[in-house]
Amino acid sequence: MSRPTLASLASELAVSRQTISNVLNAPHRVKPATRERVQAAIAAAGYRPSAAARQLRTQRSMxxxxxxxxxxxxxxxxxxxxxxxxxxxxxxxxxxxxxxxxxxxxxxxxxxxxxxxxxxxxxxxxxxxxxxxxxxxxxxxxxxxxxxxxxxxxxxxxxxxxxxxxxxxxDGAAGTEGSVKMLLAQGHTRIGFLGWHTGSPVGNDRRLGWKRAMSAAGYGQDLVTLNVEAEDTVAGGAAGTAVLASRGATAMVCSSDSLALGAMGQLRESRPGAFLRGGGPAGPDGQAAVVGFDDTPVAAALGLSSVAQPVxxxxxxxxxxxxxxxxxxxxxxxxxxxxxxxxxxxxxxxxxxxxxxxxxx
Amino acid sequence: MSRPTLASLASELAVSRQTISNVLNAPHRVKPATRERVQAAIAAAGYRPSAAARQLRTQRSMxxxxxxxxxxxxxxxxxxxxxxxxxxxxxxxxxxxxxxxxxxxxxxxxxxxxxxxxxxxxxxxxxxxxxxxxxxxxxxxxxxxxxxxxxxxxxxxxxxxxxxxxxxxxDGAAGTEGSVKMLLAQGHTRIGFLGWHTGSPVGNDRRLGWKRAMSAAGYGQDLVTLNVEAEDTVAGGAAGTAVLASRGATAMVCSSDSLALGAMGQLRESRPGAFLRGGGPAGPDGQAAVVGFDDTPVAAALGLSSVAQPVxxxxxxxxxxxxxxxxxxxxxxxxxxxxxxxxxxxxxxxxxxxxxxxxxx
DNA sequence: CACACGGATTTGATCGATCAAAATTGTGAG
DNA sequence: CTCACAATTTTGATCGATCAAATCCGTGTG
The missing domain is CATH 3.40.50.2300 (Response regulator)
Incomplete structure (x- = not known):
């Protein structure tokens, strides 16, 4: 009643181990008639080759x-x-x-x-x-x-x-570039970037996309003013947003959803209603806008726009x-x-x- | 230059395979002097037994x-x-x-x-x-x-x-029980439960803790009114909270952070400022309170009280x-x-x- | 009719460990 | 000095597969 092996199956079928092995690993070497007979027996017995034995011989573990x-x-x-x-x-x-x-x-x-x-x-x-x-x-x-x-x-x-x-x-840069374009399409012009310190290559890549899109749109002169670095936390995002808002940003692209979450909170709280109903720093339609990065479940839950990675x-x-x-x-x-x-x-x-x-x- | 094996090590050391194997698996069988000699050689050669070979023989894969x-x-x-x-x-x-x-x-x-x-x-x-x-x-x-x-x-x-x-x-029940106790200590008396439909054993367990704590505190008569079932989403939480608020709840214990997140939003929005500054349905200190479950990162980020599982x-x-x-x-x-x-x-x-x-x- | 040839199948060795049993060594008693 | 007995070490078989080489078999050819 124990697990079938190559040897046990072989003796039942009155063929050699190697033939069964060939059916599995090099079917073309086996005559179609025997191949089918063996395949049927394999299925019937529920035979599955042992990975350990195979690995020992082939030196591959899969x-x-x-x-x-x-x-x-x-x-x-x-x-x-x-x-x-x-x-x-x-x-x-x-x-x-x-x-x-x-x-x-x-x-x-x-x-x-x-x-x-x-x-x-x-x-x-x-x-x-x-x-x-x-x-x-x-x-x-x-x-x-x-x-x-x-x-x-x-x-x-x-x-x-x-x-x-x-x-x-x-392509993180393409992501932030897309975010900027979306905001531009919404009518925003003063779009800030809220990102990580410059030591992070990934963060720099995301910043690059923002720079590229802003320059392309003719807002290259704002690249210094509207670029803020913050710690990658909700609190960091709130703090950075306060700075950006004071510099006249009406929208911001963030390096992460954590930062974006902080940004949302800051906008909501510091200028009550600003985020949803206009007032304070706001875009053409009266709303300030935030875009996050990674499209985490939190973003989805809160209705935060975000860049989704095709993970x-x-x-x-x-x-x-x-x-x-x-x-x-x-x-x-x-x-x-x-x-x-x-x-x-x-x-x-x-x-x-x-x-x-x-x-x- | 290839990986040492039991056999290769054995011949180098002029002992048998089995002795080395014993040093590793049953050291007490080997004379201390040889044991140390072998151990030194193992370390020097960087020998590591092959899991595949071992598994083949012992039928254990670890x-x-x-x-x-x-x-x-x-x-x-x-x-x-x-x-x-x-x-x-x-x-x-x-x-x-x-x-x-x-x-x-x-x-x-x-x-x-x-x-x-x-x-x-x-x-x-x-x-x-x-x-x-x-x-x-x-x-x-x-x-x-x-x-x-x-x-x-x-x-x-x-x-x-x-x-x-x-x-x-x-112990989910103990968790929600603890949440209720915390809210009671804060002075709340009308504490609602916002949970999943009754088909979920885990959800029922969490509901049970709330019931137990409420009964123990003498609020057993509210168990029906203040118990609301909702879909486990942010929107579901908001909707359920609206119901609970209309029934006079000033605090609520939730089956999940998703629900709690919805609850927070509902309280903030529907009665602006209620959550933080009192007004509308609120507890003794003028604040409505929400407790979530699972202590997800979102809860930490937003300052939401929650039940942390020792995962x-x-x-x-x-x-x-x-x-x-x-x-x-x-x-x-x-x-x-x-x-x-x-x-x-x-x-x-x-x-x-x-x-x-x-x-x- | 013998022989070469290629396809199909089988045989024996091997991967690297452990198990079980046998062989060797050392020790103390008689 | 010998023998029983325990402690230590070695030997041979084995786990279950694949590789490499050998064998078998049916055909077409000279």
């Missing part, structure tokens, strides 16, 4: 690893859920499993790679953020381990840099590239030059929302 | 599985991050790895169990929610697979029921029980009757917050 970063803020970290889910789903349907691990630092992450490669024989890794001059990608590359990154490579100065490893990222698509692509790298090496002769883009910048989408009245009708 | 539920709401789903992180960390330090998988339904989840057990040889599973008359726990139990649940077992009528599998849960502790305990079950079976003679509680109800904590002014000073 297992991908990913570090779970220490929970951040949670408002913005909420998109991790979606990413992780899509990643797991995509890996699963590509025949891979996903193993999680934790690490306190990037150095420890590297030590974990080493251990997981040796012990569990993971086939590849997914990195969920890139840092300037990333030691982890260097290490993985040197070791010849397959991996794919959600995040562009940055040089030590925080500038985008070429690299030949696979990565997927979302599901990013996750699927990460898996696509990584599995192509892993599976494709054998079939490299056939599929040379085809395959998915190894480096891909996805365009985000600006979700325009009408602020919720926050009261039942 | 791998635990968990289904990633389709992302829910996201406001409340945010605590999954924390749970998952703590789970991974605890599993890791117990020497286990965590494998994720997806399933569309509970039936598919069972099919995945079957496949993962056969193929990957997972040692156990973690279930992250329990449903009334749960088919999954029945299946796992029948199959003799180790598992632990975050969530109490409920019978088909949604009532708590005894079961002999390990589980950990948070990290729950995760650690789930792993503790599960690994004890798995590791302990061998040592059952020694540790009989000891070990962690197989069933544990954790007390949540009410986090009292002062609503943020939402404006910078």
């Amino acid at each position: 297992n991908l690893g990913m570090r779970l970063l220490p929970a951040t803020d949670g408002i913005n970290g909420a998109i991790l859920d979606r990413f992780l889910h899509a990643l797991t789903e995509a890996a699963q349907s590509a025949g891979y499993r996903l193993t999680l691990f934790c690490a306190e630092s990037d150095e420890e992450e590297i030590r974990q790679y080493e251990q997981l490669l040796d012990v569990a024989g993971l086939d590849g890794f997914i990195l969920t953020s890139s840092t300037p001059d990333d030691a982890r990608t260097r290490w993985l590359h040197a070791r010849g381990t397959a991996f794919a990154v959600f995040g562009r490579p940055w040089d030590s100065a925080g500038q985008p840099v070429a690299a030949d490893h696979p990565w997927v990222d979302v 599901e698509e990013a996750a699927r692509h990460v898996i696509r590239v990584l599995t192509h790298e892993l599976d494709g090496s054998g079939a490299s002769l056939l599929s040379r030059g085809e395959g998915p883009e190894r480096q891909l910048l996805l365009a985000p989408r600006v979700v325009e929302r009408i602020p919720l009245p926050l009261a039942a009708p | 791998n635990l599985g968990m289904r990633l539920l389709p992302a829910t709401d996201g406001i409340n789903g945010a605590i999954l991050d924390r749970f998952l992180h703590a789970l991974t960390e605890a599993a890791q330090s117990a020497g286990y790895r965590l494998t994720l998988f997806c399933a569309e339904s509970d039936e598919e989840e069972i099919r995945q169990y079957e496949q993962l057990l056969d193929v990957a040889g997972l040692d156990g599973f973690i279930l992250t929610s329990s449903t009334p008359d749960d088919a999954r726990t029945r299946w796992l139990h029948a199959r003799g697979t180790a598992f632990a649940v975050f969530g109490r077992p409920w019978d088909s009528a949604g009532q708590p029921v005894a079961a002999d599998h390990p589980w950990v849960d948070v 990290e502790e729950a995760a650690r305990h789930v792993i503790r029980v599960l690994t004890h079950e798995l590791d302990g079976s061998g040592a059952s003679l020694l540790s009989r009757g000891e070990g962690p509680e197989r069933q544990l109800l954790l007390a949540p904590r009410v986090v009292e917050r002062i609503p943020l002014p939402l404006a910078a000073p």
Whole structure:
């Protein structure tokens, strides 16, 4: 009554182990008649090859690893859920499993790679953020381990840099650019940017989009005045908004939903009614406007416009590239030059929302 | 230059494979002198036993599985991050790895169990929610697979029921009871409950705590009037709050932060200033009060009081029980009757917050 | 009719560990 | 000095698959 194995099935069917193995791994080598007979028996017995035995022989585990970063803020970290889910789903349907691990630092992450490669024989890794001059990608590359990154490579100065490893990222600049355009279309002209300190490449990228769109619209002269840096918290957003409002901004594009949330609150409170009904600093229709970034559930709940990252698509692509790298090496002769883009910048989408009245009708 | 194996190390050291294996798995059998010599060699060579080979022989993978539920709401789903992180960390330090998988339904989840057990040889599973008359726990139990649940077992009528599998849960009733007590201490007497429809056992449990505390305080006569059911969304919370306010509630305990968020908005908007500065339905100090549930990041950001679940502790305990079950079976003679509680109800904590002014000073 | 040939199938070795049992060594009693 | 017995170490088999090479088989050919 125990689990069927290649050997047990083989003796039942009066064929050799190898024939069954071939039916599964190289069907063309088996005569159609036997193939079908074996396939039927496999289905009937519910036979499933043992991954451990297979791994021992082939040195492939069909297992991908990913570090779970220490929970951040949670408002913005909420998109991790979606990413992780899509990643797991995509890996699963590509025949891979996903193993999680934790690490306190990037150095420890590297030590974990080493251990997981040796012990569990993971086939590849997914990195969920890139840092300037990333030691982890260097290490993985040197070791010849397959991996794919959600995040562009940055040089030590925080500038985008070429690299030949696979990565997927979302074009943050395009997102903020879109936000500015939306606000311009609404008639706003004094559009501020509320972002992080300049040490963050991701933050700088988002700031860049705002600058680009403002310059293109002929408001380049406001780039200094209307650019404010703040701590990435709700309180930071409120404080920054107070500054921007005092400089005459009627709308603002934020680097995160946390900041945008703070901005909304500030506008509502400091000039009661300003946000919804006009008055105080307000745009042409009498309303001040805020756009966040990441389109977190909070934004949706509060009716905050925000830039939505296509994280599901990013996750699927990460898996696509990584599995192509892993599976494709054998079939490299056939599929040379085809395959998915190894480096891909996805365009985000600006979700325009009408602020919720926050009261039942 | 390739990875050291038991055999390669053995020949270098001029001892047998088995001796090295014993140093790792049964050190007491090895003479101290050799043991140290071997240990030094292991460290020097950076030897790590292959999990695949070990699994093939021992039939244990040191791998635990968990289904990633389709992302829910996201406001409340945010605590999954924390749970998952703590789970991974605890599993890791117990020497286990965590494998994720997806399933569309509970039936598919069972099919995945079957496949993962056969193929990957997972040692156990973690279930992250329990449903009334749960088919999954029945299946796992029948199959003799180790598992632990975050969530109490409920019978088909949604009532708590005894079961002999390990589980950990948070005492929701105690949470809402604590919320009520906090509001009573603030001087409120007309405290409403804004919860989910009665089909949800978890929701009913939370409602129960409110009822208990209200009755104990002598407000049992209000249990019908001040109990409102709503859809678990921000809009639902706003609508329910309108009803509760019209019935004279000055404070409300909610089943979730989504509802509480809706409640806050409703209070702010429908009676401008009510929430912060008194007026309209308000408590003794002139303020209406809302308490949410789950202490999501949004609650923290907005200064919403909420009931915090000790999810990290729950995760650690789930792993503790599960690994004890798995590791302990061998040592059952020694540790009989000891070990962690197989069933544990954790007390949540009410986090009292002062609503943020939402404006910078 | 023997023989080469390619497709289909089988055999034996192997991946790297642990288990079970056997062999070796050391120790104290008689 | 020998023998029983425990402590320590080694040997051979095994887990369940795949690889590489060998064998088998039916055909077409000279």
